[in-house]
Amino acid sequence: MLKNKINKELDDIKKNNLYRSFKNFYNDKYVDNLENNEKISKNFSSNDYLGLSNNREILNVIKDALKYGSGSTGSRLTSGNINHEELEKTISKFKDTESSLVYSSGYATNLGVISALCAKKDLILSDSLNHASIIDGCKLSKAEKIIYPHRDVEFIKKILEDEKFISQFENVFIITDGVFSMDGDIAPIDKLFKLCNDFNCTLIVDDAHGTGVLGKKGKGTLKHFKIKANENVIQIGTLSKANGLLGGYVASYSEMIDYLINKSRSFIYSTSLPPYVITGAIKSFELIENKDYVSKLQKNVKIANKIFSGLSYGINTYNFEDNYNKHETPIYPLIFGNETMKMSKYLDNLGYQCIGIRYPTVARGSERIRVSITSCHKKEDFINLKEEIDNYVKTHI
Ligand SMILES: Cc1ncc(COP(=O)(O)O)c(C=O)c1O
Known part of the structure; x- marks a missing residue:
């Protein structure tokens, strides 16, 4: 029966720790992208690179x-x-x-x-x-x-x-x-x-x-x-x-x-x-x-490069040929392998949006937190995230 097959496959997915489910992700709660917003941003999982999903114009x-x-x-x-x-x-x-x-x-x-x-x-x-x-x-x-x-x-x-x-x-x-x-x-x-x-x-x-x-x-x-x-x-x-x-x-x-x-x-x-x-x-x-959204984003990439390159873990397996100074996009794959989902949960409990990416989206062994930054982040946001990741590594790995 089809239902039996579906239940078995779902069980297998769960056993392999690959079960996907929804999570509420309200813009007003996590994205502080309206212009001149002074709030701390803990959203590092959005593709809204220029904050335009909340742009007043x-x-x-x-x-x-x-x-x-x-x-x-x-x-x-x-x-x-x-x-x-x-x-x-x-x-x-x-x-x-x-x-x-x-x-x-x-x-x-x-x-x-x-x-x-x-x-x-x-x-x-x-x-x-x-x-x-x-x-x-x-x-x-x-x-x-x-x-x-x-x-x-x-x-x-x-x-x-x-x-x-x-x-x-x-x-x-x-x-x-x-x-x-x-x-x-x-x-x-x-x-x-x-x-x-x-x-x-x-x-x-x-x-x-x-x-x-x-x-x-x-x-x-x-x-x-x-x-x-x-x-x-x-x-x-x-x-x-x-x-x-x-x-x-x-x-x-x-x-x-x-x-x-x-x-x-x-x-x-x-x-x-x-x-x-x-x-x-x-x-x-x-x-x-x-407008200057793109140049703000490109500046933020340079700032984030410096801060994330100081991470104590995850960065070692960062699979770019180029080094961090040359990195030019707002996507940072922090490869934590088996620790990825636990790290993502830990950050979630602190109010961060740092979604863990698993197989089949990425290869087994290269599970990662895909950190994405936007033109709306501030330097302190990157520093705060880095500190929390370092804290997790100190206490859990
Ligand atoms: C490289 C790439 N192509 C295409 C898509 C699909 O775009 P859309 O979300 O507009 O369907 C995505 C995003 O999910 C993507 O990352």
């Missing part, structure tokens, strides 16, 4: 946009095309591409773009630490897949140089996170871009954690490497992280977007985002570009 335009109604009432190709094209123009300008297309989430974007583009006679080269939504997009596509070791450009190059092997495929795609969501390291986009140009492949970059974070005015990982996207590049993004809202998008050249409008199933067969979300997203790009 965004909240005001959203209130105003409620005049369009609470829902979009249909797919973009039926009744759901309201103010969405205005957001797409904003995104294209922000990403410096000819065109763009908004989906209902970043997850739906990866699923819809990869499955529409990567066909039976194609090859996908995908980083071993890519986000689950990329992995699922690849699974849905009929292309052949090779998972390459994390950030290993030489490995990819060898494959591309094997003419006999490569000649079997019509199109080759390299797919990578721009900033890796659980590790905070940056993909070697400059090298991957060069490979794509040299070997006529397409680079798909999921910049969910790079947009609003890296590059001048938060324009993302390509800008970080001073690369202007050409027709060998497709950029994917989400509105749910630095933009503080909900939704996803793809940005590329016009025919590519036209193709996706006609072929991408998670775009075609899903109700479009509510118009007030779209209005909020347009405002969020304006703020990212014109």
Whole structure:
């Protein structure tokens, strides 16, 4: 019976200490992101890198946009095309591409773009630490897949140089996170871009954690490497992280977007985002570009680098090639292995939001507290967290 099977699997998950459950996570309780807030912040688990989920200017335009109604009432190709094209123009300008297309989430974007583009006679080269939504997009596509070791450009190059092997495929795609969501390291986009140009492949970059974070005015990982996207590049993004809202998008050249409008199933067969979300997203790009949130975040990363590099534990196994001074993103994987969930609980009892990340999200043995910082944190917040982690280590490990 199905119920028996489900109960057995749930028991197994619990026995293996991998059971997932909800936790209340109220913004007003844990996120102190309204501008000029002086409160101590103990939230180190949010992707709200610029504090825009509680930004007054965004909240005001959203209130105003409620005049369009609470829902979009249909797919973009039926009744759901309201103010969405205005957001797409904003995104294209922000990403410096000819065109763009908004989906209902970043997850739906990866699923819809990869499955529409990567066909039976194609090859996908995908980083071993890519986000689950990329992995699922690849699974849905009929292309052949090779998972390459994390950030290993030489490995990819060898494959591309094997003419006999490569000649079997019509199109080759390299797919990578721009900033890796659980590790905070940056993909070697400059090298991957060069490979794509040299070997006529397409680079798909999921910049969910790079947009609003890296590059001048938060324009993302390509800008970080001073690369202007050409027709060998497709950029994917989400509105749910630095933009503080909900939704996803793809940005590329016009025919590519036209193709996706006609072929991408998670775009075609899903109700479009509510118009007030779209209005909020347009405002969020304006703020990212014109206010100093991004530079505040980038300054905070430098401050946090110094403080967290003094941690007595967790940092030793920090798996970046680069050292802490060079770290450039707001994601800090503090790898505590078996101690992760106990440490997370200890911090939770002190009012901290420091979510533990386990298998299958990360590999067994690399369980971690994924500390993420925002432009709204203050130096004292990092010092306080570091002290509490050090206290735990002294008393428990
Ligand atoms: C790298 C990456 N891509 C895609 C997604 C999915 O985005 P969304 O939450 O908008 O569905 C996430 C976030 O969960 C992510 O970290």
